[in-house]
Amino acid sequence: MFNPKEFINESIEEIKKQIGNRKAIIALSGGVDSSVAALLTSKAIGDNLTAVFVDTGLMRKGEREEVEKAFKDKLNLIVIDAKDKFLEALKGVKDPEEKRKIIGELFIRIFEEVAKDIGAEVLVQGTIAPDWIETEGKIKSHHNIALPSGMVLEVVEPLRELYKDEVRVLAKELGLPDSIVYRQPFPGPGLAVRVLGEITEEKLNICREANAIVEEEVKKAGLDRELWQYFAAVLDCKATGVKGDEREYNWIVAVRMVKSLDAMTAHVPEIPFDLLKKISKRITSEVPNVARVVFDITDKPPATIEFE
Numbered sequence: 365m366f367n368p369k370e371f372i373n374e375s376i377e378e379i380k381k382q383i384g385n386r387k388a389i390i391a392l393s394g395g396v397d398s399s400v401a402a403l404l405t406s407k408a409i410g411d412n413l414t415a416v417f418v419d420t421g422l423m424r425k426g427e428r429e430e431v432e433k434a435f436k437d438k439l440n441l442i443v444i445d446a447k448d449k450f451l452e453a454l455k456g457v458k459d460p461e462e463k464r465k466i467i468g469e470l471f472i473r474i475f476e477e478v479a480k481d482i483g484a485e486v487l488v489q490g491t492i493a494p495d496w497i498e499t500e501g502k503i504k505s506h507h508n509i510a511l512p513s514g515m516v517l518e519v520v521e522p523l524r525e526l527y528k529d530e531v532r533v534l535a536k537e538l539g540l541p542d543s544i545v546y547r548q549p550f551p552g553p554g555l556a557v558r559v560l561g562e563i564t565e566e567k568l569n570i571c572r573e574a575n576a577i578v579e580e581e582v583k584k585a586g587l588d589r590e591l592w593q594y595f596a597a598v599l600d601c602k603a604t605g606v607k608g609d610e611r612e613y614n615w616i617v618a619v620r621m622v623k624s625l626d627a628m629t630a631h632v633p634e635i636p637f638d639l640l641k642k643i644s645k646r647i648t649s650e651v652p653n654v655a656r657v658v659f660d661i662t663d664k665p666p667a668t669i670e671f672e
């Protein structure tokens with residue numbers, strides 16, 4: 365049986381040994397893995413750990429504030445507002461893999477600047493067992509990572525041997541709020557892969573607001589712990605709608621809800637129809653410029669969980 369108190373104490377000693385007096389850095393996303401890795405490391409080496417949260421502008425509604433609130437008194441946290449940089453870099457880009465590449469590279473550039481500024485020698489990561497088991501042999505437990513500028517960081521992974529359920533137990537033990545402990549998986553490129561085609565502020569805003577409504581209603585209906593992921597995406601095409609006496613030509617929001625164990629396969633469960641209708645009504649009345657809401661009934665395979 366996994367004993368969180370024991371793990372925390374042993375892990376703090378181990379991290380102290382691994383890092384010593386050196387400066388360390390971690391990219392904090394607000395996901396449960398990076399959150400727990402950051403807190404454990406901070407308990408071990410205090411302010412020698414800098415946690416960096418990069419606000420890419422592709423985050424969900426209230427996400428940055430949630431992370432600031434949860435960690436500002438617990439960690440040496442730097443929040444970087446890079447919204448304009450990301451939007452600018454993504455202007456006119458439609459291809460999903462191109463979007464991922466641009467976001468990944470810009471993220472590393474920004475992260476690297478902080479790493480240099482603080483003189484970091486160690487990179488802490490929230491890697492858990494399933495992240496490396498599939499690539500066994502490629503990722504060694506003791507390894508270094510070279511950043512694009514040539515800066516080399518030693519990688520420390522305090523959660524390397526754990527599985528998600530154990531990380532959630534630790535997160536609870538460490539006093540993290542349920543919004544982080546049970547946070548649904550969210551892709552690194554964020555809403556960029558849920559705004560299909562070119563990312564504009566208008567589509568991004570629709571995606572963010574519609575997603576907040578989906579999350580709120582799913583939680584209210586008590587389905588949040590049952591579903592693996594539940595979210596909204598904005599399609600890259602418009603449709604006709606009617607509001608009052610006026611016809612309009614506006615965006616289409618797609619709602620997706622899946623059950624899964626490991627994201628390798630996923631299925632769409634039966635969702636109460638009144639919940640879907642409520643979500644549709646709220647999105648079309650509360651979010652501007654949405655003509656319709658559709659519900660994706662495709663399992664994985666053949667579809668992926670994300671739309672891009």
Ligand code: XMP
Binds near residue numbers: 464549557667668669
């Ligand atoms: P797909 O869409 O491939 O997603 O069925 C499987 C799981 O991975 C997440 N996902 C990503 N995570 N960077 C990430 O960090 C990405 O580019 C990315 N694309 C998909 C997705 O949310 C799901 O949990």
